[in-house]
Amino acid sequence: MSTIGNAFAPVRDAFDSIGDAFHRMNQWQKYSFYAIVIIALYLAPFWTDIPVIGPIVDTPGTQFSTVLNDQVIIFVLVALGLNVVVGLAGLLDLGYVGFYAVGAYVTAILTSAHGNLPWLLSLPIAVVVSMLFGVILGAPTLRLRGDYLAIVTLGFGEIIRLTAKNMDWLGASRGISNIKKPPSIFGLKFGVIDPKPYYYLGLTLVLIVVFVLHRIEYSRVGRAWVAIREDEDAAELMGVHTFKFKLWAFTIGAAVGGLAGVHYAGKVGFINPDNFPLQLSILFLAAVVLGGSGNMYGAILGGVLVAYVPERLRNFADKRVFVFGVVLVLMMVFRPEGILPKRVGDEHKKRQRSSQNEEVAQ
Amino acid sequence: MSEILLDFNNVTMQFGGVTALSEVTLQISRGEILGLIGPNGAGKTTCFNVMTGVYAPTIGSVTFNGQSLAGLKRFEITKAGIARTFQNIRLFSEMTAVENVMVGADARKKSSVGGAILRTPRQRREENESRERSMELLKFMGIADRAHNAARNLPYGYQRRLEIARALATEPQLLCLDEPAAGFNPAEKQELNELILKIRAQGYTVLLIEHDMNVVMKVSDRVAVLDFGKKIADGLPDQVRSNPDVIAAYLGVDDNAS
Numbered sequence A: 001m002s003t004i005g006n007a008f009a010p011v012r013d014a015f016d017s018i019g020d021a022f023h024r025m026n027q028w029q030k031y032s033f034y035a036i037v038i039i040a041l042y043l044a045p046f047w048t049d050i051p052v053i054g055p056i057v058d059t060p061g062t063q064f065s066t067v068l069n070d071q072v073i074i075f076v077l078v079a080l081g082l083n084v085v086v087g088l089a090g091l092l093d094l095g096y097v098g099f100y101a102v103g104a105y106v107t108a109i110l111t112s113a114h115g116n117l118p119w120l121l122s123l124p125i126a127v128v129v130s131m132l133f134g135v136i137l138g139a140p141t142l143r144l145r146g147d148y149l150a151i152v153t154l155g156f157g158e159i160i161r162l163t164a165k166n167m168d169w170l171g172a173s174r175g176i177s178n179i180k181k182p183p184s185i186f187g188l189k190f191g192v193i194d195p196k197p198y199y200y201l202g203l204t205l206v207l208i209v210v211f212v213l214h215r216i217e218y219s220r221v222g223r224a225w226v227a228i229r230e231d232e233d234a235a236e237l238m239g240v241h242t243f244k245f246k247l248w249a250f251t252i253g254a255a256v257g258g259l260a261g262v263h264y265a266g267k268v269g270f271i272n273p274d275n276f277p278l279q280l281s282i283l284f285l286a287a288v289v290l291g292g293s294g295n296m297y298g299a300i301l302g303g304v305l306v307a308y309v310p311e312r313l314r315n316f317a318d319k320r321v322f323v324f325g326v327v328l329v330l331m332m333v334f335r336p337e338g339i340l341p342k343r344v345g346d347e348h349k350k351r352q353r354s355s356q357n358e359e360v361a362q
Numbered sequence B: 001m002s003e004i005l006l007d008f009n010n011v012t013m014q015f016g017g018v019t020a021l022s023e024v025t026l027q028i029s030r031g032e033i034l035g036l037i038g039p040n041g042a043g044k045t046t047c048f049n050v051m052t053g054v055y056a057p058t059i060g061s062v063t064f065n066g067q068s069l070a071g072l073k074r075f076e077i078t079k080a081g082i083a084r085t086f087q088n089i090r091l092f093s094e095m096t097a098v099e100n101v102m103v104g105a106d107a108r109k110k111s112s113v114g115g116a117i118l119r120t121p122r123q124r125r126e127e128n129e130s131r132e133r134s135m136e137l138l139k140f141m142g143i144a145d146r147a148h149n150a151a152r153n154l155p156y157g158y159q160r161r162l163e164i165a166r167a168l169a170t171e172p173q174l175l176c177l178d179e180p181a182a183g184f185n186p187a188e189k190q191e192l193n194e195l196i197l198k199i200r201a202q203g204y205t206v207l208l209i210e211h212d213m214n215v216v217m218k219v220s221d222r223v224a225v226l227d228f229g230k231k232i233a234d235g236l237p238d239q240v241r242s243n244p245d246v247i248a249a250y251l252g253v254d255d256n257a258s
């Protein structure tokens, strides 16, 4: 195979050995492992204080924990949601930023522009409204396939942005300011200076989303999604109500995208239509495809990379769409399955499948 | 004859100018193995496609268990009790063998997103049922040793059998097999015939498309023959074998010497 494809082999092997080691652990060891990883993640804002590692991970120009929350958490959340739509169900959604915008705008409307609700109460409402938008967009379009769906969703993202830009009720190009902050809890104060509380909150949201999506993925619903992605006609002929499950994929994806928008709005306190450009949709998609479409952990990795790398490498941020465009093209050529693709069944145990592959090729 | 399970009534199926089926009438009785044979392009697969809702017939109707299939969606037809395999293997290649079968088993299940998130007792029960039933079917088909391999990594013979297991998992009354022995050697064909007989013994009705006359004659209770979209014979294997129209159809066409 290709050399560039093989360049990812060390990454993959590293994750594989973690995976293999993980499979050998007993229950108690597994829980301890989870606990350690989660604690390490909650301590991420302090990674910069670690000798040697600190200077390597630190982001020049921007505070590390700001990058963690404003970039990494947002991209990881969005990648998790978009992975359901694109990675699992195989539906190409080019307008995912629309749901992110809906989440942010609903919070902005309810807590500032046209209401006085607390942020926390706006969260479930915004998620439900995002899901409704998922249904509104999905119901007529999910009967379309492939290219058509991509074009319609692309239009959706733009329609949301342009509607916000042109409606006074939505603040038009001025946007909406004074969006309420999350409530103080456990002595964490959600202010304007310290980004750490937002990061803790965001990480908590990510963990909840991972938990929920994991349960859905390993159920009848997740199987239906993958079956649809693999062969929609065959799936339907095996009794899968394809339309219903595609709509669910859209709706759940929309919920997670909306949630990311709520978190974003709560942090920045001010949004306007320019925060939701088409190119964000592209970057979101890049995160999923780069990391490993169809694998939740791949999507997370992709989200981290697309969000973090441009901040780590100075002067890269404004070129990131271009650079990730090139990276994506290369990936499509040399490693279309992404850096960390999903391994099916026994593959993580026995990696020597070449002899069997030959049998199939007969 | 006994109860009619599927009634294929005067079906014509046209694709633009091509008439794939022309006024075909065909009945399948509950519990029988009906062999459907015919030269290449005779319209056998098209019969399956009409029965399973892939295409709506241009003229005519299909009745299953006394219920018209007109207007039913494909997955509704599956739930009504017709399952099929594909001539060109169409597995969910990125899923494991057992997951492939579970997709079929899931057709009879109800729990959805809410159940999955909350892991409700019903969801857990259904999940276990699907998994256990699917493993049983893999064992029945003799491919359980590869249950956790990706479908794309399975040997060809396993893939063919997996298709049958997946179809059986939907709990059909009528199982339609589209050339399940294609590409098999005589020993494998023999094994498959035995499996088909076992399947029927469990109470399934089987509609079997097969190219190889000899194979189909051995297992079928009854054989129907299509040629250029028309049914030219329908009867007991021995009658069909000696039918002059059938002999002409098979001699007239350069059939693959399998």
Ligand SMILES: Nc1ncnc2c1ncn2[C@@H]1O[C@H](COP(=O)(O)OP(=O)(O)OP(=O)(O)O)[C@@H](O)[C@H]1O
Residues within 6 Å of the ligand: B015, B018, B019, B020, B038, B039, B040, B041, B042, B043, B044, B045, B046, B047, B087
């Ligand atoms: N979707 C379609 N569009 C146009 N023509 C079709 C379509 N499906 C089938 N046909 C035509 O209908 C005829 C019957 O095809 P069918 O696949 O049913 O034959 P078959 O008996 O299954 O043949 P084989 O033994 O090669 O599988 C062929 O001439 C085929 O080209």
Ligand SMILES: [Mg+2]
Residues within 6 Å of the ligand: B044, B045, B046, B087
């Ligand atoms: Mg055919």
